[in-house]
Amino acid sequence: MFSLIVRKELREILGTPRFVATFGVVSLLILLAFYLGARSYVHARAQHEAAVAENLRQMEGLTDWLQVRPSISLPPRPLASLVTGISNDVGRNVSVMGLGTLRASQSRYNEDPVLAVFRFMDLEFIFQVVLSLFAILFAFDLISGEKERGTLRLALSNPVPRSTWILGKLCGAAAALTLPLLVPLVLGGLLLVMSGVPMQSEDWLRLGLVVLAGLLYVGANLGFAVWVSALTHRSSTSFLVLLVSWILAVLVVPPSAVMLAARSVAVPSVDESLSQLGRLRTQLWAEDRKAIDTYLQDNMAEEPDRIETAAAIVGRFNEFFQQRSEARSQALEELEARLAEQRANRQAIQERWAFSVARLSPAAAFSVAATGLAGTALDLPRHFIDQARAYQEVYERFQKEKTGGRSSGGIQIAVRVASADGEEPREEEVAIDPLELPTFDYQSPPVAEVLRTAAFDLGLLALFNVLFFAGAFVAFLRYDVR
């Protein structure tokens, strides 16, 4: 009996021109998303490789690693092209200095603002907007439509338990909507491979999880549509209720949650932090200038008749200056770390608020899960800067090793002493080898970590499914068939 109802539901949905037309459009959009994603990745990859080569080329001819100001860039990742998240809003390049704060700049939207106007048609958009509407379109009349047509009376005049009928319809509708989606998704995967996108096994796993999240989201929409259909007696009423609910869930709740969180929890701006840092820097420099004056007066006054080489004098001064510089840097770093921590804490509270409210909508839960799995969620910039900072330390060690303990922070005074004949002794200047520069290899968070983060939202989507399907089930048991 159950399989009979499932088969009937499959046949009824798949056989309608409405399904054929809509499914054709959706398949086309999915394939287009994969195609555009692949093209975008290949293009971004070429740009990234050119930037890396240019970075190395600029080092050619330099003879001192202190003159090097390497720049690292966030490499494009295949999944970021399919689920863009905030990856196009995040700065992709970081200039690594020996010391100091790291800031990412040159986001894709910053470079090509026109792309930000309509954003990308990626998998997240297709699932969140197109497929959720698709689910509603095919389920809004699943119960009320059968009542209007009269087929429900005829069907239930047979010895069919209502529980079997509604379960059969739910499963049939879910299968009719999700199974055909797998076809364009598999074709899209093939398209990625054929386009030369280097998908690793981990990328496939992540993509599979994104699709799973998408199917759970579509399932939640389907369950909700059937529930509403089982609470109403006219399909037009059901459609209206679902349309309003969809607008609220997809277009109103998530941005409203963010606005609400922004108003409830104030986060100190970056400018405020920079301003405080600037004040401290000015103050420390003023103190250092005084200290230098005092040093110079004291040292010159103490042993005026002492004969020392200029190099020894400068060496002592450099040592003194290095100490001041390090103390200054430490004070600045401490303040910066404190400000960053305060800002991060406030941001975390704000994010928690925003996500807690937004997750009332399955659309937001899906979005958070999908971008988290693709590595394009809110933690992308933090993750990038953390790795850039780690690289900065590696580079600083490398630089000191190459320059005999000097790094590019602060000021160094170099002294050249002329020989008796007036000629400066020539040090043999050897060009640096740019290929010795430590490479920056961006690592996306491992799947296990990403899955742990996304587990809450995947669980929430599963919960929405259970709730909505249970609601539909109970509502149908009480449904007035007359």
Added chain:
Amino acid sequence: MNLDRTNLDPTTEAQPFLQTVELTKRYEDGTLALDRVSFEVGPGRIYAMLGGNGAGKTTTLNLFLGFIEPTSGEALIDGIATHVDPLRAKERIAYVSENVALYPHFTALQNLDFFVRLGGRNDLDREQLSAALDRVGLERQAHGKRLKGFSKGMRQKCALAIAILKDAPAILLDEPTSGLDPKAGMEFTQLLGELRDEGKAILMSTHDIFRAKQIADRVGIMDRGRLVAERQQAELEGEDLEALYVRYMAGPSAEVACSA
């Protein structure tokens, strides 16, 4: 108003297949849809419920189908109370609605196949399904066509074919001839006669006095939830059913006027 009932047919009363006993239904809004209605339909008998809108005919059918529960009394199918064991009761009935609703994107045969299997018959092949459609008079070329282009008469034939194939001992029909052209109506009546002859207990609600008189073994006139009169086929020959119907439908004042 007391029930105007003539002598009952002893063969019908012996083993009623469909039966209502003091069946009463009051809806949540207080409307009394059925008020202590009792009647019986035996195997090989057709019972026609006549009455205007709101008389309680469809409510009676809904109670037999288990779609609603009685406030008091009971509707029995082969002795099974429909509100106690609706699934077992439904194994014994087939139902044809007023506006026959089948799946428009399925062909006639696909609709038949689905509903017959839903009714518990998994043993029928395509030929047997086609034969049933032949029997109800649906042309062969229409068997494989989608229902969305079918007229009401054609859909009615499909519904009757489903009822025939389900092979239930009782058939419930809700306004079965409403909207049919005279030829289709006549064919339909003829088929009902055949089914009665096969021993089916048939309960139909109708506005159609002519068809009721033509086919029914017993006619019950309902008004505002009450069964106000009952007549057997034989008695109707000597009585003007239309006048009787109008008399009860017009209410007590008309009844008095008629009597005068």
